[in-house]
Structure formats: structure tokens, C-alpha cells
Amino acid sequence: MIESVVCRYGADPAQFGELSLPDRPALGTVVVLHGGFWRAAYDLSLGRPLAADLAARGYAAWNLEYRGVGGGGGWPATFEDVAAGIDLLATLPVDTSRVVAVGHSAGGQLAVWAAGRGGLPDGAPGARPRVLVTGVVSQAGVLTLADCARERVGGMAAPDLMGGGPDELPQPYRLADPIAAVPVPACVLCLHSRADRNVPYSYSERYVTAATAAGGQATLVELSGDHFTLIDPAAPDWAAVIDALPDLLT
DSSP states (O other): OOOEEEEESSSSTTOEEEEEOOSSSOSOEEEEEOOSTTBTTSOGGGTHHHHHHHHHTTOEEEEEOOOOBTTTOSTTHHHHHHHHHHHGGGGSSSOOSSEEEEEETHHHHHHHHHHTGGGSOTTSTTOSOSSOOOEEEEESOOOOHHHHHHHTTTTTHHHHHHTSOTTTOHHHHHHHOGGGGOOOSSEEEEEEETTOSSSOHHHHHHHHHHHHHTTOOEEEEEESSOTTGGGOTTSHHHHHHHHHHHHHTO
């Protein structure tokens, strides 16, 4: 049985991650970022089955928790947590030369944002990364944050995260919205189903179109499940993540 070790990157109860290591030399390092529309009501328990499956397959899995809205999170705290949690990998017994972030829903937004941290201006939340995210699997990611706010996907999820709408807060949205940061240096694989009732398939379409037009490496693969089959280790949609990892880690 794979066991995880809790490692803290801050004093807040939500500032920690769970590191699961395989019983053999790791094939690579994978950061798991859970979803839940950035709300504190959801936590890294959503990522535990994925981290366990990754470790069983030979990967070092870093299941990262962060402060969510309603629990001290929001802009910029949630982003600062994700940055600090990923940078903590530099002190842990893992290979940080190639790091893939796998993020579901809101976690997909955070994963792609993290891959672009190197392009953030000095002083911005998450700038000057210590550990680079070199590949991303976005699982039905909210990759058009301003659109999410304007279209009220998830209700008030995006305005609650950012402290207002994109017309009120254009600069924070420019720093936080993945589609505003294209291209990122990482390869981004977007997995999404047209049957998704939580996050529109069009968000992945828009991101990939913008990223490739800007010269980035981004691909969209249409899946046959729904929003949650992506985080079911027994589902074919999760198998698509596993199949992509070797290429993303080389």
C-alpha cells in the first residue's frame, strides 16, 4: 500500500501537501491540483485517489492543498499558496527537472497559471518560480477566467475568487487568467468532454485556439465522459491522463 507524507509550506492549516512516493525510482514528478471552483468547502481529498494511482504506477505524486474562498483564500492568497506549494518540491526527495501539473476544473486553471509563472512581472503573486512546471494536463479546466466570471459559470465562483469581476479588476484578471498569459513555455494538454455540465467544453477550445495562435504548445482531446469521470481512476478519462504522462515528462 502506498503511504503519503504530509509536508507543510506555511502555517495555515490549508498550507500543506501530501507526498506519495513509489516503491521504486520515480518515473517523474506529478503535482495534483484539486477542483471545487476554488472554494474552501472542497479539499485535496478529491485528489487522493489520483495521487495513489500515480504512485502505484511509479510516479512521485504531490497532492497539493491550498486556501480556498471562504477559508482565507481568494486573490492573491490561493495563487500564492499554489506557487509556494510547488516551490516546496525543491526541498523534497523528488526530481524537479521535469514537473507535470495535473489539475481538475478550478485546479486546471491553477495548473496552467502555474506553468506561466516564469512570465509574471516582478512583484506579482507567484513570480520568480523556484520550481518550473514543464507540462500540464488540464482536466476540464476553467482556462478562461474572465469568461467564467462574465458567464456566471459556477455562480459567483470567479468573482468570489478574484474579489470582483474582470471589468472592475482588469489587472488581477490579466495576472490570473490562463488565456491572458498565452503562450506558456510548458506543453498543455486539455482533456474535456462535450457532455460536461459544470465547465463548458468551449473553455478548453478557446484556450487551445489562443495558445496555438500565440505559438504555444497546446492540444485539446475530446473525451466521452463527464466532469467527474476525469477524476475516477477506474474511468477511461483518467487513463487518458496516464497515457499522456510519459511524453510530458520527457
